[in-house]
Amino acid sequence: MGSSSSSSSSSSSKLLFRQLFEKESSTFTYLLADVSHPDKPALLIDPVDKTVERDLKLINELGLKLVYAMNTHVHADHVTGTGLLKTKVPGVKSVISKASGSKADMFLEPGDKVSIGDIYLEVRATPGHTAGCVTYVTGEDADQPQPRMAFTGDAVLIRGCGRTDFQIFTLPKDTLIYPAHDYKGYEVSTVGEEMEHNPRLTKDKETFKSIMSNLNLAYPKMIDVAVPANMVCGLQDLPPQANL
Numbered sequence: 130m131g132s133s134s135s136s137s138s139s140s141s142s143k144l145l146f147r148q149l150f151e152k153e154s155s156t157f158t159y160l161l162a163d164v165s166h167p168d169k170p171a172l173l174i175d176p177v178d179k180t181v182e183r184d185l186k187l188i189n190e191l192g193l194k195l196v197y198a199m200n201t202h203v204h205a206d207h208v209t210g211t212g213l214l215k216t217k218v219p220g221v222k223s224v225i226s227k228a229s230g231s232k233a234d235m236f237l238e239p240g241d242k243v244s245i246g247d248i249y250l251e252v253r254a255t256p257g258h259t260a261g262c263v264t265y266v267t268g269e270d271a272d273q274p275q276p277r278m279a280f281t282g283d284a285v286l287i288r289g290c291g292r293t294d295f296q297i298f299t300l301p302k303d304t305l306i307y308p309a310h311d312y313k314g315y316e317v318s319t320v321g322e323e324m325e326h327n328p329r330l331t332k333d334k335e336t337f338k339s340i341m342s343n344l345n346l347a348y349p350k351m352i353d354v355a356v357p358a359n360m361v362c363g364l365q366d367l368p369p370q371a372n373l
Protein backbone atom coordinates (compact mmCIF):
# COMPACT_ATOMS: atom_id res chain seq x y z
CA MET A 130 0.00 0.00 0.00
CA GLY A 131 1.14 3.57 -0.71
CA SER A 132 1.34 6.32 1.91
CA SER A 133 -2.27 7.46 1.57
CA SER A 134 -3.79 5.12 -0.96
CA SER A 135 -3.39 1.87 -2.83
CA SER A 136 -5.04 -0.04 -5.64
CA SER A 137 -5.56 -3.51 -7.01
CA SER A 138 -6.83 -4.44 -10.41
CA SER A 139 -8.20 -7.05 -12.76
CA SER A 140 -9.74 -7.07 -16.19
CA SER A 141 -12.00 -9.21 -18.35
CA SER A 142 -11.91 -8.72 -22.11
CA LYS A 143 -13.81 -5.44 -21.94
CA LEU A 144 -13.94 -4.52 -18.25
CA LEU A 145 -11.12 -2.56 -16.75
CA PHE A 146 -11.40 -2.68 -12.96
CA ARG A 147 -9.38 -1.03 -10.21
CA GLN A 148 -9.88 -1.11 -6.45
CA LEU A 149 -8.40 2.00 -4.81
CA PHE A 150 -8.05 2.77 -1.10
CA GLU A 151 -8.12 5.95 1.01
CA LYS A 152 -6.37 5.26 4.30
CA GLU A 153 -7.73 8.00 6.55
CA SER A 154 -11.36 6.85 6.23
CA SER A 155 -10.48 3.25 5.20
CA THR A 156 -12.60 3.76 2.10
CA PHE A 157 -12.49 1.80 -1.13
CA THR A 158 -13.15 3.61 -4.40
CA TYR A 159 -13.82 1.47 -7.47
CA LEU A 160 -13.01 2.39 -11.06
CA LEU A 161 -14.78 0.51 -13.86
CA ALA A 162 -14.42 1.15 -17.59
CA ASP A 163 -15.38 -0.49 -20.86
CA VAL A 164 -12.04 -0.50 -22.66
CA SER A 165 -13.43 -2.25 -25.74
CA HIS A 166 -15.55 0.85 -26.50
CA PRO A 167 -13.81 3.55 -28.59
CA ASP A 168 -14.49 6.22 -25.90
CA LYS A 169 -13.38 3.97 -23.01
CA PRO A 170 -16.24 5.26 -20.82
CA ALA A 171 -15.61 4.94 -17.07
CA LEU A 172 -17.32 5.37 -13.73
CA LEU A 173 -16.16 5.74 -10.14
CA ILE A 174 -18.01 4.27 -7.15
CA ASP A 175 -17.56 6.03 -3.80
CA PRO A 176 -14.75 8.46 -4.65
CA VAL A 177 -13.30 10.41 -1.69
CA ASP A 178 -12.59 14.16 -1.97
CA LYS A 179 -9.03 13.68 -0.68
CA THR A 180 -8.10 11.21 -3.42
CA VAL A 181 -9.80 12.84 -6.40
CA GLU A 182 -6.45 13.94 -7.87
CA ARG A 183 -5.08 10.40 -7.63
CA ASP A 184 -8.20 8.98 -9.28
CA LEU A 185 -8.13 11.53 -12.11
CA LYS A 186 -4.42 10.94 -12.71
CA LEU A 187 -5.11 7.21 -13.12
CA ILE A 188 -8.11 7.87 -15.37
CA ASN A 189 -6.03 10.16 -17.58
CA GLU A 190 -3.10 7.75 -17.69
CA LEU A 191 -5.40 4.94 -18.80
CA GLY A 192 -7.03 7.16 -21.44
CA LEU A 193 -10.52 6.75 -19.93
CA LYS A 194 -13.46 9.12 -20.17
CA LEU A 195 -15.11 9.55 -16.79
CA VAL A 196 -18.89 9.60 -17.23
CA TYR A 197 -20.39 8.88 -13.80
CA ALA A 198 -19.28 9.64 -10.22
CA MET A 199 -21.49 7.43 -8.08
CA ASN A 200 -22.15 6.91 -4.39
CA THR A 201 -23.55 3.83 -2.69
CA HIS A 202 -25.00 6.05 0.07
CA VAL A 203 -24.62 9.32 1.98
CA HIS A 204 -21.36 8.68 3.78
CA ALA A 205 -20.92 9.79 7.37
CA ASP A 206 -17.16 9.50 7.68
CA HIS A 207 -15.74 11.38 4.69
CA VAL A 208 -16.79 13.85 2.02
CA THR A 209 -17.58 12.22 -1.30
CA GLY A 210 -15.37 13.15 -4.25
CA THR A 211 -18.33 13.41 -6.64
CA GLY A 212 -18.79 17.16 -6.33
CA LEU A 213 -15.11 17.88 -6.80
CA LEU A 214 -14.96 15.56 -9.81
CA LYS A 215 -17.78 17.52 -11.43
CA THR A 216 -15.77 20.72 -11.13
CA LYS A 217 -12.69 19.12 -12.67
CA VAL A 218 -14.18 17.03 -15.47
CA PRO A 219 -16.92 18.78 -17.42
CA GLY A 220 -19.89 16.56 -18.17
CA VAL A 221 -19.41 14.12 -15.31
CA LYS A 222 -22.72 13.25 -13.67
CA SER A 223 -23.07 12.67 -9.94
CA VAL A 224 -25.25 9.66 -9.16
CA ILE A 225 -26.95 8.39 -5.99
CA SER A 226 -30.17 6.62 -5.02
CA LYS A 227 -33.40 8.59 -4.98
CA ALA A 228 -34.07 7.13 -1.54
CA SER A 229 -30.93 8.83 -0.17
CA GLY A 230 -32.67 12.22 -0.30
CA SER A 231 -29.38 13.69 -1.48
CA LYS A 232 -28.81 16.18 -4.27
CA ALA A 233 -27.25 14.80 -7.50
CA ASP A 234 -27.53 14.89 -11.28
CA MET A 235 -28.99 11.40 -11.57
CA PHE A 236 -31.20 9.54 -9.09
CA LEU A 237 -31.43 5.77 -9.09
CA GLU A 238 -34.21 3.43 -8.10
CA PRO A 239 -34.04 -0.33 -7.51
CA GLY A 240 -33.80 -2.18 -10.82
CA ASP A 241 -32.30 0.77 -12.70
CA LYS A 242 -29.21 0.13 -14.81
CA VAL A 243 -26.20 2.42 -15.19
CA SER A 244 -24.30 1.71 -18.41
CA ILE A 245 -20.81 2.55 -19.59
CA GLY A 246 -20.40 1.17 -23.11
CA ASP A 247 -21.53 -2.45 -23.03
CA ILE A 248 -21.06 -2.83 -19.28
CA TYR A 249 -23.80 -2.04 -16.83
CA LEU A 250 -24.45 -1.98 -13.10
CA GLU A 251 -27.85 -2.90 -11.72
CA VAL A 252 -29.18 -1.09 -8.66
CA ARG A 253 -30.38 -3.10 -5.65
CA ALA A 254 -31.94 -1.53 -2.58
CA THR A 255 -29.95 -2.57 0.50
CA PRO A 256 -31.21 -0.22 3.21
CA GLY A 257 -30.30 -0.62 6.83
CA HIS A 258 -26.97 1.14 7.21
CA THR A 259 -28.70 4.16 5.69
CA ALA A 260 -32.22 4.28 4.29
CA GLY A 261 -30.96 5.00 0.77
CA CYS A 262 -28.01 2.58 0.74
CA VAL A 263 -27.83 0.70 -2.56
CA THR A 264 -25.64 -2.05 -3.94
CA TYR A 265 -24.39 -1.89 -7.53
CA VAL A 266 -24.21 -5.33 -9.17
CA THR A 267 -22.61 -6.15 -12.52
CA GLY A 268 -25.01 -7.59 -15.10
CA GLU A 269 -25.54 -11.30 -15.54
CA ASP A 270 -25.47 -11.46 -19.36
CA ALA A 271 -22.86 -13.69 -20.96
CA ASP A 272 -20.81 -10.67 -22.03
CA GLN A 273 -20.67 -9.12 -18.53
CA PRO A 274 -17.78 -9.80 -16.13
CA GLN A 275 -18.07 -13.17 -14.38
CA PRO A 276 -18.31 -13.86 -11.54
CA ARG A 277 -20.67 -11.01 -10.85
CA MET A 278 -19.39 -8.20 -8.68
CA ALA A 279 -21.47 -6.51 -5.97
CA PHE A 280 -20.39 -3.08 -4.73
CA THR A 281 -22.07 -3.19 -1.34
CA GLY A 282 -21.24 0.18 0.20
CA ASP A 283 -21.48 -0.29 3.97
CA ALA A 284 -24.35 -2.81 3.85
CA VAL A 285 -21.93 -5.75 3.89
CA LEU A 286 -18.31 -5.29 4.86
CA ILE A 287 -15.95 -8.27 4.63
CA ARG A 288 -16.50 -10.25 7.84
CA GLY A 289 -18.63 -7.34 9.10
CA CYS A 290 -21.36 -4.92 8.13
CA GLY A 291 -22.59 -1.39 8.66
CA ARG A 292 -26.27 -1.64 9.52
CA THR A 293 -27.93 -3.94 7.02
CA ASP A 294 -30.74 -6.23 6.06
CA PHE A 295 -29.96 -9.43 4.20
CA GLN A 296 -30.97 -8.68 0.63
CA ILE A 297 -27.44 -8.98 -0.73
CA PHE A 298 -27.38 -12.68 0.14
CA THR A 299 -30.00 -13.47 -2.50
CA LEU A 300 -27.18 -13.09 -5.07
CA PRO A 301 -25.31 -16.20 -6.33
CA LYS A 302 -22.69 -17.45 -3.87
CA ASP A 303 -19.77 -16.76 -6.22
CA THR A 304 -20.70 -13.04 -6.46
CA LEU A 305 -17.67 -11.03 -5.44
CA ILE A 306 -18.23 -8.62 -2.54
CA TYR A 307 -16.57 -5.22 -2.88
CA PRO A 308 -17.47 -3.05 0.15
CA ALA A 309 -16.94 0.67 0.73
CA HIS A 310 -14.69 0.19 3.76
CA ASP A 311 -12.28 -2.25 5.27
CA TYR A 312 -10.97 -2.13 8.83
CA LYS A 313 -9.32 -5.57 8.91
CA GLY A 314 -6.95 -5.82 5.95
CA TYR A 315 -9.30 -7.53 3.47
CA GLU A 316 -10.01 -6.45 -0.12
CA VAL A 317 -12.55 -8.84 -1.62
CA SER A 318 -14.82 -11.70 -0.55
CA THR A 319 -17.80 -13.63 -1.95
CA VAL A 320 -21.45 -13.92 -0.98
CA GLY A 321 -20.86 -17.59 -0.06
CA GLU A 322 -17.84 -16.76 2.12
CA GLU A 323 -19.69 -14.03 4.01
CA MET A 324 -22.77 -16.28 4.48
CA GLU A 325 -20.47 -18.78 6.18
CA HIS A 326 -17.94 -16.66 8.01
CA ASN A 327 -19.35 -13.17 8.60
CA PRO A 328 -19.36 -12.94 12.41
CA ARG A 329 -22.43 -10.69 12.44
CA LEU A 330 -24.53 -11.93 9.53
CA THR A 331 -24.34 -15.62 10.48
CA LYS A 332 -26.16 -14.98 13.78
CA ASP A 333 -29.87 -15.18 14.52
CA LYS A 334 -31.83 -11.91 14.54
CA GLU A 335 -31.69 -11.36 18.29
CA THR A 336 -27.92 -12.00 18.49
CA PHE A 337 -27.40 -9.73 15.48
CA LYS A 338 -29.42 -6.96 17.13
CA SER A 339 -27.43 -7.40 20.32
CA ILE A 340 -24.07 -7.28 18.48
CA MET A 341 -25.10 -4.18 16.57
CA SER A 342 -26.38 -2.45 19.72
CA ASN A 343 -23.10 -3.08 21.49
CA LEU A 344 -20.55 -2.06 18.87
CA ASN A 345 -19.67 1.06 20.87
CA LEU A 346 -18.15 2.67 17.79
CA ALA A 347 -16.73 6.15 18.21
CA TYR A 348 -18.74 8.98 16.66
CA PRO A 349 -17.18 9.36 13.16
CA LYS A 350 -14.76 12.30 13.33
CA MET A 351 -16.00 13.83 10.06
CA ILE A 352 -19.74 13.25 10.47
CA ASP A 353 -20.76 16.90 11.02
CA VAL A 354 -18.91 17.97 7.88
CA ALA A 355 -19.41 14.83 5.80
CA VAL A 356 -23.20 14.33 6.03
CA PRO A 357 -24.24 17.89 5.06
CA ALA A 358 -21.66 17.92 2.24
CA ASN A 359 -22.68 14.48 1.01
CA MET A 360 -26.36 15.39 1.02
CA VAL A 361 -25.42 17.69 -1.88
CA CYS A 362 -23.15 15.04 -3.46
CA GLY A 363 -19.98 16.75 -2.27
CA LEU A 364 -19.45 20.22 -3.65
CA GLN A 365 -22.31 19.86 -6.14
CA ASP A 366 -22.82 23.51 -6.97
CA LEU A 367 -19.23 24.73 -7.38
CA PRO A 368 -18.53 26.32 -10.79
CA PRO A 369 -16.64 24.07 -13.25
CA GLN A 370 -12.84 24.44 -13.34
CA ALA A 371 -10.42 23.71 -16.12
CA ASN A 372 -9.94 20.02 -16.84
CA LEU A 373 -6.69 18.40 -15.57
Ligand SMILES: N[C@@H](CCC(=O)N[C@@H](CSS)C(=O)NCC(=O)O)C(=O)O
Nearest residue numbers: 205206283289290291346348349350351
Ligand atom coordinates in the same frame (compact mmCIF):
# COMPACT_ATOMS: atom_id res chain seq x y z
N1 LIG B 1 -13.86 5.61 13.03
C1 LIG B 1 -14.39 6.07 11.82
C2 LIG B 1 -15.84 5.63 11.61
C3 LIG B 1 -15.99 4.13 11.62
C4 LIG B 1 -17.43 3.77 11.32
O1 LIG B 1 -18.34 4.10 12.06
N2 LIG B 1 -17.63 3.10 10.16
C5 LIG B 1 -18.98 2.82 9.69
C6 LIG B 1 -18.92 2.93 8.19
S1 LIG B 1 -18.56 4.59 7.72
S2 LIG B 1 -20.37 5.39 7.87
C7 LIG B 1 -19.48 1.43 10.07
O2 LIG B 1 -20.62 1.10 9.83
N3 LIG B 1 -18.60 0.60 10.64
C8 LIG B 1 -18.95 -0.76 11.04
C9 LIG B 1 -17.83 -1.36 11.85
O3 LIG B 1 -17.99 -2.51 12.22
O4 LIG B 1 -16.82 -0.68 12.09
C10 LIG B 1 -14.39 7.58 11.76
O5 LIG B 1 -14.23 8.23 12.79
O6 LIG B 1 -14.59 8.10 10.68
Ligand SMILES: [Fe+2]
Nearest residue numbers: 203204205283
Ligand atom coordinates in the same frame (compact mmCIF):
# COMPACT_ATOMS: atom_id res chain seq x y z
FE1 LIG C 1 -21.43 4.67 5.65
